[in-house]
Amino acid sequence: MPVTSFSLPSLPLNRRDILIGGAGAAASLLLPSLAGAQTKLQVTEGNVAPLPIAIPNFVAGSPADGEVGVGVAQVITNNLKRSGLFAPIDQAAFIEKIVNIDAAPQFQSWKTINAQALVTGRITRQGDGRLKAEFRLWDVTSGQQLTGQQYFTSPEYWRRIAHIISDQIYERLTGDKGYFDSRVVFVDETGAKERRVKRLALMDQDGANVRYLTRGSDLVLTPRFSPSTQEITYMEFGQGDPRVYLRNIETGQSEIVGNFPGMSFAPRFSPDGQRVIMSLQQGGNSNLFVMDLRSKSTTRLTDTPAIDTSPSYAPDGTRICFESDRGGKPQIYVMPATGGPAQRISFGEGSYSTPVWSPRGDYIAFTKQGAGQFSIGIMKPDGSGERILTSGFHNEGPTFAPNGRVLMFFRDPGGNSGPSLFTVDISGRNEQQVPTPGFASDPAWSPLLS
């Protein structure tokens, strides 16, 4: 782990606040008896709006760290803004300049600019050259510290620190796990449309730190992350039939998964990372198989004259969803992970493909084709609550963020241009393009790195 973390103790002032709060809580036990007739007020309408948050530049321990202090604040600001749940306030509006994060901020000056939350932080250099990053998250209205942490890492990992802090803020204020400290593997596309070079590429979820994993001599498709985030599996058109490969990100070593006659494709890891599930072509149809990575033993899951493909595990590993045209058009089915009867869950107009189970377990995302459009949507694992999040000429390949609240997919506008990556909230709000160096397709979101 390049990053170690310790939680920051609350400030003394804050502790007193907690005490007051505690006394208040004790008093509240008495309240019901005191208040015979209590007025009840029901508030059912609120502001569905991003939370205004102020993120001043982190205080630098020495002038040399000033750049990192600014950079960390910018990465956090960008992360939170892109999530659609926060509205970072322009630094130009700030009244108070944070110079010491060990003193409580002047909350009134932050209330004045309508901030509801405030992040203060400091970057200092340790004697051994490591970077120390501290931050505190404040509730401006109540004047309480919501959380505080300090991290130690080598200086080149300062972006990761910023992502981890973003996750802390996100989790504390929304109650959902964050997803910023994560990566995306995708297929980078360059060159003319007829002679596209496709390379596997890896980047931070915000588009920074792009690394290329393959040279582009062979065509690659459908990369997927392992739960350990150290390995990916993908399909590559090498010599002969397309095959499923396994690749270690750090070492660059790769191997073919299994030794099957014919084409193998659409691989995906099991939630424990011990198995890979995929499709094997057998004549004119394909079936689902799962291979144990340690013992290399292979188990057949389906045996139908139809095309069964795109399998994806539920996060608890007990069930899988997949796409099959056994009923005519491609539709989504759910079956036990060990095989057995499959139940069709998609019944809308058109055809459904590329199902992927949310890491939270509550939804299955899919690509839906119909009426000349490709849409990205979600439905519950029982097939209810179908919701289309985006539609257009070509949208495909949804992948969930680690917290299950955001989907990434690729969109091809057609014509001579190429595909690019987008994110959308599972409520259908906040569609955002993900910056990539060139055209990009087939994204797969990693689990959280830490």
Added chain:
Amino acid sequence: MKLKFDKNLAASVTLHVLVLGYGLVSFSSRSLEAPPPESMPVDIISADQLSKITAGIKSGEKDKPKPLVEKITDARPVDDAVGKITEKKEIVTASAPEPPPKPVEKPVEKKPDPPKPVAEDKPKDEPKPIEKKPDPPKVDPIAEALKSEDTKKPVPKPEAKATPPQPPKPKQERTFDQSKIAALLDKRDPTRQSITGTALNSSASLGTTRGAAATLSQSELDAMRARLASLWNVQPGVEHPEELYVTVRIRLNPDRRLAAPPQVVSSGSSARYQAAAEAAVRAVLQGQPYTMLRDETYEQWKYMDIDFDPKQMFRS
């Protein structure tokens, strides 16, 4: 021939119709121009609210937390604050009426004196002209008389101050025997006593002088609700909003600010619930002071439970 007859008939009918029709239109036209009624604010109230408004004459609540206090001295409990004047005997004066009370002397009544039970057993309503300007029902002569006794002057007060307000007397052409004044006075102990205590409290325990109980009006609550709604920040795209129902209990000071930090009294364990509860508390904290609340209704907004329910905002 027949055709011609028909023509006449047709002409006749047409004429009649024309005349009658003209009459109908021209004579009725005026009644059609009803001017649009001026708009008038209307409060739609429920039966419950109506009963609250009309309550307060005789059926006020008895469980007032604070006793009625009119004077600040040592606390002297009064069993019956209203002071029933029960068996009031006829005061026998030879057809002589009681002395006219001094009307305007005490314009400021110290006691709210809400349900004047005395009004009912006013013994006589002789043709005695009441030339007091204040509205008659308000001033009860006997109550006034009693009150003057109340003010520790059992001496024949009417006499003492009789000179200026006496003029009504002569009008009645009655023989006024000064020696009989004493007899006119009620010598019983005053049944109505000032209630003393350490702090003044003018609200009577049985009803109020206004006749309408101070009730939190719907507009006050609406204004407060609107204020909270404008400050309540709800996360976009939240899943399972029905689990995020938060109740915040607050205690307010008369200055309309929170007397203590708001307490979340509903329960939930998830981190998302925690975040929702904090958002609700933020809204409550930001909303103060709640200037829309009226002083009179303080007892009702002193303690409040505010439910924040995001369910309806996310119906899909």
